[in-house]
Amino acid sequence: MNSLAEPGWEALARDPEFRALVASRRRFVAIGTAIYTGYLIAFLALLGYAKDFMANEIGGISLALWGGLSICALTVLMAWLYARRAGEWERMAQRVAERA
Amino acid sequence: MTGEFNTLAVAVFGCVLAVTLLITRWAAKRTHSATEFYAAGRGVRGAQNGIATAGDYLSASTFLGYAGLMYLYGFDGWIIGLGACLSFLPVLYLLAERMRNAGKFTVADVLAFRLKARPVRIATAINTLLISGIYLVAQLVGAGAVIEALAGISFPVAVLICGVFMVVYVVFGGMLATTWVQIVKAVMLMIAGTIVAVAVLAKFNFNPGALLDGAAANHPDGDAIKGPGTYLTSPILIISTGLTIFIGTAGLPHILMRFFTVPDSKAARTSVLYTIGIIATFTAMVTIIGFGARALLGQGATEAVGPGGNLAAPLLAADLGGGLGTTGGDIALALFSAAAFATILAVVAGLVIASAGAIAHDLWRNVLGRGSEESERKVARIASIGVGVAAIAGTLAIGSGFNVTVLVSMAFVFAASANFPPLLLALLWRRFNTAGALTGITFGIVASVVMIVLSPPVWPGPDSQGSPSPLTFPGLVTIPIGFLGCWLGTVLSRREETTDATYDELLVRSETGIGSEGGPEPSRSGRFERQPAPVEVR
Secondary structure (H helix, E strand, C coil): CCCCCCCCHHHHHHCHHHHHHHHHHHHHHHHHHHHHHHHHHHHHHHHHHCHHHHCCEECCEEHHHHHHHHHHHHHHHHHHHHHHHHHHHHHHHHHHHHCC | CCCCCCHHHHHHHHHHHHHHHHHHHHHHCCCCCHHHHHHHHHCCCHHHHHHHHHHHHCCHHHHHHHHHHHHHHHHHHHHHHHHHHHCHHHHHHHHHHHHHHHCCCCHHHHHHHHCCHHHHHHHHHHHHHHHHHHHHHHHHHHHHHHHHHHHCCCHHHHHHHHHHHHHHHHHHHHHHHHHHHHHHHHHHHHHHHHHHHHHHHHHCCCCHHHHHHHHHHCCCCHHHHHCCCCCCCCHHHHHHHHHHHHHHHCCCHHHHHHHHCCCCHHHHHHHHHHHHHHHHHHHHHHHHHHHHHHHHHCHHHCCCCCCCCCCHHHHHHHHHHCCCCCHHHHHHHHHHHHHHHHHHHHHHHHHHHHHHHHHHHHHHHHHCCCCCHHHHHHHHHHHHHHHHHHHHHHHHHHCCCCCHHHHHHHHHHHHHHHHHHHHHHHHHCCCCCHHHHHHHHHHHHHHHHHHHHCCCCCCCCCCCCCCCCCCCCCHHHHHHHHHHHHHHHHHHCCCCHHHHHHHHHHHHHHHHCCCCCCCEEECCCCCEEECCCCCCCC
């Protein structure tokens, strides 16, 4: 380890701003992960258990294919949402680090 | 496409090899220390690493394989690709930044941080070797078959050439050469894919509905190929396959290792954003190529595309150029093949580095406690050669006729069930301990082996009916077993004092990047400045 200045990890872990950072990020990550995982499982289940329904077409394209495209779109959307929040977490982490 | 010697394709293959060698020569001058060997000196930019990570994912089996599966089965061939596309979200949300902050060279570093280093490193290194080794052989089998068909070079020679080149990149150019070969390849692949996709759409006046109708008209199953159920025939099979790929991709060591190559967690995040942009585009685009191949090549090409449909995309390129045998068609085929060759070479190199890291960094240096940073690099090079030789021998032994689905399935199921659960829990669960990690890895591996042995490609004979488990990709069963093993092992064993105390440290490090390798270090004055990575090993 860096012997010059070993930060007090336990003290840092109890730092109110650090707690706020962890809480804010965990909340976002937990909700986000539940959404995209749930979406995938729901999509796969519809493909499996509602095969005929997913074969219906809108604009010449089956619901299954629209669903697949929505997975691509969801990936980009949720990545963008995460990136938008990440700057805020970074500033919080920076302030915690300055007190280390 | 029967594999007769194709001068133009061989010349293109030679050009690709020459370019990769130039990259390797350039990288070799910049690869001396262990950090440079495994992590390209942590000097790769976020955008560059993002493109290279997309390259790691876009192997021959994804790029050529997905288009081929869609040619053969329509929509169902796409499900695996969709699971993989979404899997970069857990990588972004849960792993990339935390791993960059807490790790050094390998996945085992993160686990060894707070658990008992020795047993956890052994287990994780074996797991990495299993996943990367099996995946490597699967890629080489596919590579040999594709090169044989496109260039007319015989299977053993093609495998030998690929194997020797991948070892050369890694031994001389390390992660830097591998990264740049990946970048070149990813760019070539996306350009080639975009041109083919646009050309296909142009044939149907940019009307996707007309393209789908054209594909359905040329398939014996007709309109059924636009919806689910032609390939993955039971609901449980669809769910299990999708989930295995979704979690498995996020647990592949050679992809996770890429996040150690960037300077800080912000660059790690930027990497995944670029990767997601490329892969989401690719995943949407591959439908046009897959259905386009069906619409334009028709049922008549079923034999020519090969058993897994791997040649559907190259044949489609030739058809768009004017057809096989015409000048335009041959040039289009050769150019498209260049992208395919680059793909094959780049992915196998990434797998060799991941395996060499497990052997040299985890087992030799940290478990056996041998040597120094300097000698570790030498051992890593020797390990790369060893891995390469073993992979070539393994590939030649099983031969071109082997059904690689079993191997690909094993790699993803191990990654999803035995690698992902302990890694995630080490980062997020305070109570998690050594016994939990070891139990989880063991449960994950044993469950995976059992379920694959009982699945259709293996039991009671190759590709047979009536096997006890219908799940070719058994993640639905094995991922929960992996997590269960982690939990059981943890709650049934005594609390580890050290594990508990180091959780705070890992938490602060992973969330803030304080004290990360090559990142900002607190100096005496309390201000932050960049310092060279500390050499001390935990």
